[in-house]
Amino acid sequence: MNALKWFGDLDKRWLYLLLLLVVVFPLLRPLGIPIDVTASTSQFIAAVDKLAPGDRMLLVFDYSIGGGPDVDPQAQVVLAHALSRGVRVVEVAFVDTGLNYAVKTVELWESKGKVYGTDIICLGYATGVETAISAFAQNISAVFPTDVRGKPIGSYPIMQGLKTAADFKLITEFATGIPGPAEWIRQVVTRFKVPLGCGVVAVMGPQNVPYLQSGQLVGLLGGGLKSAAEYEIAVKMPGAATAAMDAQSLGHLMIVLFVILGNLLFLVERQERRAAKVGGVRA
């Protein structure tokens, strides 16, 4: 009981320090806690595996800087997987900060030998959220007359024959808010019947599961960094997300412990308050 009260009175900064140590330790000394691949991640991988070399996939960077660490590893591994299968990738962003990630990604893959305009292209960013998505789906060149480098998109081999969203074999969208899966399902999946796979920050995961269950999504990476790690393990491309999983597991364990201790303390204090109240009435 005294230990619980000591915990309750503890300066919360000690808890922050403890959490920091718990996170840093496994990064320095990996523990190798096993990672299971969930069904929704397997479905996403299967959707990318279905693509044939030369097929075109749309990759949408709808994420902010704040949520980037949770979603960017997902986008990176999906892109790496698609490119490794010879799939051609068209990148766009409907969130302004997403453009930054898209441009960096293109530069990275160019440095690895992929040809800009043939294997991969970045069309840029369009403002207007859902309206822009709807317009893009109906007529790509009307929303993006030029790519991010200022050249007409029709001048690139990868863009030949691409007129509407229906011309993509698969759309993958990575989001941290609005626009997110709901907007893409409304404006693109419902009308153009294109398979859509989404990756979202962990907090958005549960609310998007119904779309997966209804078949409106072909795959969902709904667990943030954890989903990215699952994908990396499944396609045998371990990266930053896999390396972070030990830290994530230990951090969660500690937070669960804090929640249990906090609730126990709450119950003890409530019992004491009630006892004091009854004692006061009797007196």
Added chain:
Amino acid sequence: MNLATAKVWAGALCVFACYSFLWKENRFFRVFQNLYVGLAAGYSLVVNFNNVRRQAWGPLTTKGDIWVIIPMIFGIMLFARLFRKYAWIARYPMAFLMGLGSALSMKAIESDFVRQIQASLISWKGVGLGGTLNNLMLSLGTALALVYFFFTFKPNVVSNAAGRVGRWVLMLCFGAAFGSAVQGRLSLLISQMQFMLKDWLHLIS
């Protein structure tokens, strides 16, 4: 010190400044907080300026596409809000935008309403015991959560009991969302620590 190293050191400084808030509110943190807000605003301004130039100004001046003048005028009209005397002008593009938004969101009737009802109408018998339990939870959970929001008739014992279970279903859902939120925040911390240990201190590869 080359540019790449300077970037890493600047990043490390930002991480220290942001996390110093956990110790206590301080001037160091506030400086970097304002810097972040300023950078985000500046970045957004540049990206959106380029967007207008590429999607409207470019087609108008190079291809002679005069139709883009209409959205450009509507965009300029929105700025009338900055002047009290002419603020009414901004109502017209605003009304257009609201109408457009309403029309676009009508598609939600199919995607969020019809398709979700269809997906809830499933056979209770699933693959194995786990599958059956999952299907039961999906169907009953949806129905009970909906009962919690029935306000149009006088409550009775049955509806009260069903509503109470529905509330538990909602709480489970909120719990899952909270757990996911914690997971997301922890990911941000881990990502920053990976940056500090790998790029700044070179302690991990």
